[in-house]
Amino acid sequence: MRRRVIQLVFNGFLIGSLCLGFSYGQQRYIDRNGVVVFEASEKLFEPIKAKNESVTAVFDASNNALACLVLIRGFQLDNPLMQEHFNESYMESEQYPKAYFKGILLDFTLENVGRTKQNVMVRGTLNIRGVTKEMETELLIQKVNGIMALHGSFMVRPKDFGIKIPKLVENKIAKTVWVTLNFKLSPADEK
Known part of the structure; x- marks a missing residue:
């Protein structure tokens, strides 16, 4: 319970920080329960896959800016020993507690988006372990x-x-890690 309260307070602070660069009074969309999954498995060895279901994503329709915040300790692996090694040895989540992405959706107009799925390119910077x-x-x-x-x-x-x-x-462990993301962003004024 205490961990959840701390996580909610931390998320609120970070969401506010992420939004500072966004225009106020414009339509913003947010998802506080986004999902990021990574797969780093190699054939013939134990699967290495983790899921984080508490990722925060913010989209500002006025400038097409997208920001995502991932708390590293939010990733859950099936094997407790792998979980420990992931946090302590590989990601050093005490020292680097979060990863984030800041970018822009390219050639994108929100008004043109509807029920039909469409592809859009996003360009930006990804920061993991303090490296951008x-x-x-x-x-x-x-x-x-x-x-x-x-x-x-x-x-x-x-x-x-x-x-x-x-x-x-x-x-x-794979030399290249496959990362998948799923966000369902709602208008910020509804949250």
Whole structure:
């Protein structure tokens, strides 16, 4: 219970921080329960897959800005030992408690989005473990009953973000990690 309260307060503070760069008075969309999944499995070895269902995403329709905040400890792995190694050795989540993305949806107009799914490119920066890298990926977007759904996936390389994999297990962990995201953003004034 205490952890949940701390997480909610922390999320509120971070959402406010993320929104500082956004225009006030314009339509913003938010999802505080977004889902990010990563897959770092190698064939013939135990699956390495984690899911975080408390990701915060904010979209500002006035400038097409998208910001996402992921609390690293929110990722849940099936194996408790893997969970411990993920937080303590690889992600060092005490020192680097969050990852975030800040970007812009390219050639995008919210008014043109409806029930039909459409592809849109997003370009921005991804920060993991204090290392920021530029990235661009394609998202699938759809708007139904005022809810804006975003779905996408991209690849990251652990070494690009200073994540060191010990020699003993380097063949058991993928060199490239597949990340999938799903957000259902509601108008901020409804939250």
